[in-house]
Amino acid sequence: MHRRNHALRVSCRLLAQCLLPGVLILASAGAVLAADASPVASSTAARTPLRPADAAFVDGATRANLAEIRLGQLMLQRSAVPEVKFFAQRMVQEHQTNLDGLNQLASQKGIRLTDDLSVADKELYDRLSKLPSPQLEHDYIGVAGLKGHLEAQKLFQGYLKEGKDQDLLSYAQMTLPTINDHLEMARHLLANSKSE
Numbered sequence: 001m002h003r004r005n006h007a008l009r010v011s012c013r014l015l016a017q018c019l020l021p022g023v024l025i026l027a028s029a030g031a032v033l034a035a036d037a038s039p040v041a042s043s044t045a046a047r048t049p050l051r052p053a054d055a056a057f058v059d060g061a062t063r064a065n066l067a068e069i070r071l072g073q074l075m076l077q078r079s080a081v082p083e084v085k086f087f088a089q090r091m092v093q094e095h096q097t098n099l100d101g102l103n104q105l106a107s108q109k110g111i112r113l114t115d116d117l118s119v120a121d122k123e124l125y126d127r128l129s130k131l132p133s134p135q136l137e138h139d140y141i142g143v144a145g146l147k148g149h150l151e152a153q154k155l156f157q158g159y160l161k162e163g164k165d166q167d168l169l170s171y172a173q174m175t176l177p178t179i180n181d182h183l184e185m186a187r188h189l190l191a192n193s194k195s196e
Contacts, residue, residue, distance in 0.1 A: 057159045057168060058106060061175075062113045063117065064095075064152040066116075067117055067124075070117060071128065071140065081137050091182065105168065124143055142190060149182045149186060152179045156172045156179060159172045
């Protein structure tokens with residue numbers, strides 16, 4: 001029991017160390033996005049419709065953030081595992097910050113973000129809501145934590161290579177380090193759960 005408590009404290013400390021850079025990046029991103037919200041930029045952006053590839057990125061990024069927020073909220077309600085609750089709380093907070101930044105950009109460009117989960121994420125939410133522990137925690141970290149962030153990483157990296165909208169490119173560049181941090185946290189949690 002003492003060894004497990006020590007392992008929990010070490011895991012939480014490691015997760016906190018991983019998160020600090022992400023929180024600082026998110027704070028910087030918010031400041032930059034706010035600075036870019038000039039009336040001139042806003043009116044110009046609103047007159048220029050997004051290319052289909054840019055709109056697809058916005059939709060994908062929105063749904064990725066929504067999934068992490070809602071699945072994290074579900075885990076905060078259902079899980080009793082401290083490391084998983086810690087991870088879920090960070091997902092809720094940091095993806096909400098990401099979503100707020102994206103919403104601000106969308107508003108400047110005269111577009112409205114979806115508030116619906118994808119079909120796959122709705123199915124995952126429903127499935128997780130019925131699972132018992134420890135399968136609940138394992139599937140949450142493995143699917144939402146690991147697979148979800150791998151998909152988000154691919155989406156953001158792809159947009160940084162192919163995207164054209166300068167505001168969205170800035171958003172992607174500022175947000176990607178946080179996604180990478182979340183991915184490493186999920187890998188760490190999964191590795192620890194397998195070694196127990």
